[in-house]
Amino acid sequence: MYRIRFHGRGGQGMKTASRILGTACFIEGYEVQDAPRYGAERRGAPMFAYVRVSHTTIYERGVVPVPDLVVVADASLMAIPAAGLLTGCTPQTILIMPPLYAETPPLPFPGVHLTMDMDKIRETQISPSHLSSLWAGAAARLCGIVTETSLLQAVEEELVLLGEEAVAKNRQSALFGWRLMEAHTGCVTEKREPSSKAPPPEWIEFPWDPVSMSAPAIRSPETSRGVITGLWRSVRPVIDDARCGKCWWNCSVHCPDSAITVNKEGAPVIDYAHCKGCLICVEECPRRAITVRPEERDPEKGDPP
Amino acid sequence: MNKPTIKKITDLSPHRLIAPGTPTCAGCGALAGVHQIYDILGEKSIFVNGAGCMTLLATYPFTPFKGSWLYTAMACASAGAQGVRDALDILMEKKRRQSDEAMQVVVLTGDGSASGMGLSATSAAMDRQLDFICICYDNEGYGNTGHQYSRSTPYGAKTATSTKGFHGVKKDLFAIWAAHKPTYVATVTAAFPLDLAKKIEKASKMKGPRMFIMLAPCPPGWHFDPPHAVNMGKLAVNTGIWPLKEYIDGKVVHTLIPKKRVPVEAYLKSQGRFAPLFLPGNEGQIQAIQAHIDDYWALVPPS
Ligand SMILES: Cc1ncc(C[n+]2csc(CCOP(=O)(O)OP(=O)(O)O)c2C)c(N)n1
Numbered sequence: 001m002y003r004i005r006f007h008g009r010g011g012q013g014m015k016t017a018s019r020i021l022g023t024a025c026f027i028e029g030y031e032v033q034d035a036p037r038y039g040a041e042r043r044g045a046p047m048f049a050y051v052r053v054s055h056t057t058i059y060e061r062g063v064v065p066v067p068d069l070v071v072v073a074d075a076s077l078m079a080i081p082a083a084g085l086l087t088g089c090t091p092q093t094i095l096i097m098p099p100l101y102a103e104t105p106p107l108p109f110p111g112v113h114l115t116m117d118m119d120k121i122r123e124t125q126i127s128p129s130h131l132s133s134l135w136a137g138a139a140a141r142l143c144g145i146v147t148e149t150s151l152l153q154a155v156e157e158e159l160v161l162l163g164e165e166a167v168a169k170n171r172q173s174a175l176f177g178w179r180l181m182e183a184h185t186g187c188v189t190e191k192r193e194p195s196s197k198a199p200p201p202e203w204i205e206f207p208w209d210p211v212s213m214s215a216p217a218i219r220s221p222e223t224s225r226g227v228i229t230g231l232w233r234s235v236r237p238v239i240d241d242a243r244c245g246k247c248w249w250n251c252s253v254h255c256p257d258s259a260i261t262v263n264k265e266g267a268p269v270i271d272y273a274h275c276k277g278c279l280i281c282v283e284e285c286p287r288r289a290i291t292v293r294p295e296e297r298d299p300e301k302g303d304p305p
Numbered sequence: 306m307n308k309p310t311i312k313k314i315t316d317l318s319p320h321r322l323i324a325p326g327t328p329t330c331a332g333c334g335a336l337a338g339v340h341q342i343y344d345i346l347g348e349k350s351i352f353v354n355g356a357g358c359m360t361l362l363a364t365y366p367f368t369p370f371k372g373s374w375l376y377t378a379m380a381c382a383s384a385g386a387q388g389v390r391d392a393l394d395i396l397m398e399k400k401r402r403q404s405d406e407a408m409q410v411v412v413l414t415g416d417g418s419a420s421g422m423g424l425s426a427t428s429a430a431m432d433r434q435l436d437f438i439c440i441c442y443d444n445e446g447y448g449n450t451g452h453q454y455s456r457s458t459p460y461g462a463k464t465a466t467s468t469k470g471f472h473g474v475k476k477d478l479f480a481i482w483a484a485h486k487p488t489y490v491a492t493v494t495a496a497f498p499l500d501l502a503k504k505i506e507k508a509s510k511m512k513g514p515r516m517f518i519m520l521a522p523c524p525p526g527w528h529f530d531p532p533h534a535v536n537m538g539k540l541a542v543n544t545g546i547w548p549l550k551e552y553i554d555g556k557v558v559h560t561l562i563p564k565k566r567v568p569v570e571a572y573l574k575s576q577g578r579f580a581p582l583f584l585p586g587n588e589g590q591i592q593a594i595q596a597h598i599d600d601y602w603a604l605v606p607p608s
């Protein structure tokens with residue numbers, strides 16, 4: 001059985017990529033399972049989807065704990081432990097992803113690490129909205145069990161609702177991904193033995209409260225502060241204090257994520273650990289005091305590492 | 306004591322009661338409104354949330370709230386609110402809680418639920434004069450499951466289940482709710498924080514069913530880029546598509562009448578979901594939408 005995991009951010013099309021690959025394998029006559037990991041995935045938030053492909057009936061269920069192939073759409077996910085990119089990877093696992101960021105330390109990845117040539121993709125002017133097909137095409141070639149015809153048919157079947165033009169562009173994109181991986185055709189190896197068990201979840205034991213106490217108090221408020229949604233950001237809003245008129249009812253009130261606090265002097269302060277980079281504050285600031293800068297992380301300024 | 310304290314924009318709180326770190330999309334117009342509401346109702350509110358996007362706010366073990374939050378099935382948030390209200394009342398009757406600790410029970414429900422399977426439970430709660438605040442955040446579709454159309458989707462909008470544009474009619478939930486003669490019904494949207502705050506503050510001092518419908522611009526569902534979320538709300542109001550109004554003492558009053566309405570095309574054009582309306586041959590549909598809005602406002606008495 002082949003076990004494949006696609007990782008990306010909500011909106012990057014990895015669910016679609018997994019479906020195209022799954023359908024292509026199904027057309028080839030395999031038994032297939034493909035499913036996105038439904039959790040709280042949202043545009044920008046880490047998500048993954050997984051595919052199982054087998055000659056015989058598939059009895060495994062749930063996420064793929066030990067993958068043969070890992071496809072990653074976004075190198076910035078490496079910084080997010082909860083995204084679990086490298087979970088369960090073995091020396092036989094193939095990893096394909098965009099180039100790592102310059103400052104990334106060497107990956108604790110035991111398998112074969114392939115890099116997708118994003119510059120080449122940019123040159124072809126494939127639109128980001130068609131990249132799911134590209135990753136599906138690449139994954140199909142790496143597995144080596146899908147013909148070009150089945151791949152293109154799968155793109156068509158999965159995306160027919162988007163209309164002819166989008167299907168045509170996605171077919172091109174799928175073929176491009178397919179061709180880029182030519183040198184590595186079939187490098188993913190199939191594992192026959194059942195994949196090893198996932199580690200048990202880390203349960204937290206809660207003692208029972210007496211009924212008289214159990215409502216309506218809550219045990220620990222505001223635990224969401226521990227979730228670093230600042231890692232979703234691709235650009236960063238920066239307030240120019242010299243231009244700021246301290247009219248926080250424009251930026252702070254409109255920030256959906258409570259990521260602009262107001263200090264004692266009445267000046268707005270952006271909480272970069274949680275700002276998702278929606279840039280509403282930039283658009284709403286009447287003095288144009290907030291500029292958009294490329295994302296850089298400075299842990300000394302309280303940024304997430 | 307019952308005098309309103311919020312009269313101008315600077316009367317709003319500069320402090321945010323809802324914590325960051327929630328998994329809603331960047332630029333979520335529903336969360337924007339929920340935080341403005343929570344800032345006014347205060348941390349003693351208990352939320353009862355029917356399945357939908359906002360149920361992601363408190364996903365175990367994380368919560369952005371300081372107080373309690375109850376997750377119910379999609380159809381029965383208002384029934385859940387009855388249970389919570391009763392429990393609080395019993396605790397107070399038995400003197401286990403002081404009456405000055407009275408808490409607001411606040412339903413959060415999506416439009417799909419409120420105008421569909423949740424309508425019956427909410428109708429029954431109004432019939433029973435349940436003392437609660439009900440907030441329907443209207444993102445005009447089944448957002449949480451990938452934006453399929455709901456009965457609150459506007460005509461012409463492309464959704465996952467109406468790829469050529471929705472050909473139904475947006476249900477008039479305001480009229481349906483007002484027909485129950487509850488204590489209060491209002492429309493709001495986060496792009497108008499002062500209007501929203503005044504209405505929520507007013508409602509917080511009343512008893513009985515207090516109902517809100519909040520337009521919630523939704524970047525992925527409506528196909529626009531997150532920075533424009535507030536602008537979508539402004540356009541919705543300034544085109545007259547989203548009238549800001551309230552029902553109180555048997556009368557409907559408009560709280561903001563746009564002086565000169567912006568043509569609806571400006572709103573429709575700014576969102577990818579309305580692309581089907583701009584296909585050649587569909588010009589008549591945009592005119593029909595404009596005519597519908599004009600007809601609505603023709604009946605509104607000037608303030
Ligand atoms: C009885 C039932 N049917 C279907 C679902 C799946 N479901 C969960 S959220 C949701 C969409 C709800 O739409 P809406 O009420 O508008 O809230 P939104 O997701 O837009 O916030 C659906 C269909 C469910 N939870 N319960």
Ligand code: SF4
Pocket residue numbers: 239243244245246247248249250251252268284285286287288289290
């Ligand atoms: S809106 Fe602009 S000028 Fe006003 S407080 Fe915010 S950053 Fe400063």
Ligand code: SF4
Pocket residue numbers: 237254255256257258259260270271274275276277278279280281282332
């Ligand atoms: S970019 Fe968005 S999330 Fe970040 S501070 Fe501005 S409004 Fe808030």
Ligand code: SF4
Pocket residue numbers: 042328329330331332333334335336358444448449521522523524525526
């Ligand atoms: S889908 Fe829309 S309503 Fe739901 S969390 Fe995202 S932006 Fe908010």
Ligand SMILES: [Mg+2]
Pocket residue numbers: 357415416417442443444445446447448455
């Ligand atoms: Mg909805």
